[in-house]
Amino acid sequence: MNEAVDPSAVDLSVRMTAPSGPLTLTHPVLPASGTFGYGEEFEPFLPPGTFSAIVPKSISVEQRPGNPPPRAIETPAGLLNSIGLQNPGLDLFVSDYLPRLQRYGVPILVNVVGKSIEDYCQVVETLEGRDLVLGYELNVSCPNVKEGLRFGLDPDATGALISAVREKTGGVIMAKLTPNVTDIAEHAVAAQQAGADAVSMINTIRAMAVDWRKGKSRIGTETGGLSGPAIRPVALRMVWEAAQAVDIPVCAIGGISNAEHILEFVSVGASMVQVGTHLYREPTCLISILSELRELLAQEGYSSLESLRGSFGSAPDRLPESSRPVG
Numbered sequence: 367m368n369e370a371v372d373p374s375a376v377d378l379s380v381r382m383t384a385p386s387g388p389l390t391l392t393h394p395v396l397p398a399s400g401t402f403g404y405g406e407e408f409e410p411f412l413p414p415g416t417f418s419a420i421v422p423k424s425i426s427v428e429q430r431p432g433n434p435p436p437r438a439i440e441t442p443a444g445l446l447n448s449i450g451l452q453n454p455g456l457d458l459f460v461s462d463y464l465p466r467l468q469r470y471g472v473p474i475l476v477n478v479v480g481k482s483i484e485d486y487c488q489v490v491e492t493l494e495g496r497d498l499v500l501g502y503e504l505n506v507s508c509p510n511v512k513e514g515l516r517f518g519l520d521p522d523a524t525g526a527l528i529s530a531v532r533e534k535t536g537g538v539i540m541a542k543l544t545p546n547v548t549d550i551a552e553h554a555v556a557a558q559q560a561g562a563d564a565v566s567m568i569n570t571i572r573a574m575a576v577d578w579r580k581g582k583s584r585i586g587t588e589t590g591g592l593s594g595p596a597i598r599p600v601a602l603r604m605v606w607e608a609a610q611a612v613d614i615p616v617c618a619i620g621g622i623s624n625a626e627h628i629l630e631f632v633s634v635g636a637s638m639v640q641v642g643t644h645l646y647r648e649p650t651c652l653i654s655i656l657s658e659l660r661e662l663l664a665q666e667g668y669s670s671l672e673s674l675r676g677s678f679g680s681a682p683d684r685l686p687e688s689s690r691p692v693g
């Protein structure tokens with residue numbers, strides 16, 4: 367039998383490296399960009415600083431009004447949205463939103479979106495050195511705006527963008543990849559080669575919902591992005607493929623709503639995760655997720671999250687004794 371592990375002693379921390387040096391997140395759970403606003407909406411439910419780092423809604427240089435309504439509808443086991451990257455723009459973000467985010471006292475990974483490499487660089491340059499700005503999640507993968515996938519569908523374009531941003535910051539660069547490609551591992555490798563410190567995946571899957579009687583889309587644009595439980599198996603497959611292809615940490619996103627899901631993603635190689643659509647259903651879920659993560663890992667004899675990482679499909683001796691096949 368494996369020695370019993372005390373759940374309270376299970377180490378959930380995540381270690382990463384950026385050019386500015388090594389850094390540690392207290393646990394692996396972040397909010398997914400766009401599903402957490404800028405934190406304020408969450409204050410009545412949960413101190414936003416309970417997340418190990420905050421990923422706000424995408425920020426672009428210019429203010430964006432977003433797409434026409436309706437902007438979201440429920441689909442079987444999912445949510446179809448076409449928000450269209452509505453955001454206050456860089457100036458207002460710096461003057462109003464960032465100071466509020468800084469009050470939460472945890473690192474901020476600013477999600478950046480742009481129409482050109484210069485746009486991304488301008489956001490990063492403006493935010494460099496600001497208190498608690500740990501780095502940037504570069505959104506190259508929004509399916510809901512015309513120019514959103516311009517970078518994300520072409521690994522060379524993703525690489526060129528990351529190389530340019532790399533020159534502007536020693537902070538974390540996490541490239542948020544799109545699932546709307548044939549080979550996500552190729553894109554993850556391009557991101558790593560260009561200097562990304564981590565990759566996150568997946569953004570939403572391009573999808574539709576139509577009203578055949580009216581001959582119209584059920585959302586304000588013809589296509590939108592699908593999220594929620596429906597996309598989790600796709601995300602799991604993509605995280606597994608990417609994690610085998612790169613050495614940098616992979617942040618898993620897609621339909622995660624509980625600790626079991628997180629451990630599935632970690633077993634296929636993820637180092638950390640983001641919870642998105644589920645936050646609408648259960649904004650306080652992080653509390654139970656963190657205690658269940660510790661309990662489930664301890665039950666199976668793991669003293670740390672990291673010791674589970676990548677165990678899927680591995681030789682039996684990588685699994686703790688209690689999980690090894692008998693006979």
Ligand SMILES: Cc1cc2nc3c(=O)[nH]c(=O)nc-3n(C[C@H](O)[C@H](O)[C@H](O)COP(=O)(O)O)c2cc1C
Pocket residue numbers: 398399400401423424438445447449451477505508542568569570592593594595597619620621622640641642643644
């Ligand atoms: C309403 C909504 C708005 C979103 N806005 C953004 C955004 O601004 N930037 C971004 O990178 N991803 C955005 N996303 C994608 C999520 O961050 C996440 O990648 C995706 O929803 C999959 O995770 P989930 O199934 O847990 O929601 C948005 C998703 C939803 C549902």
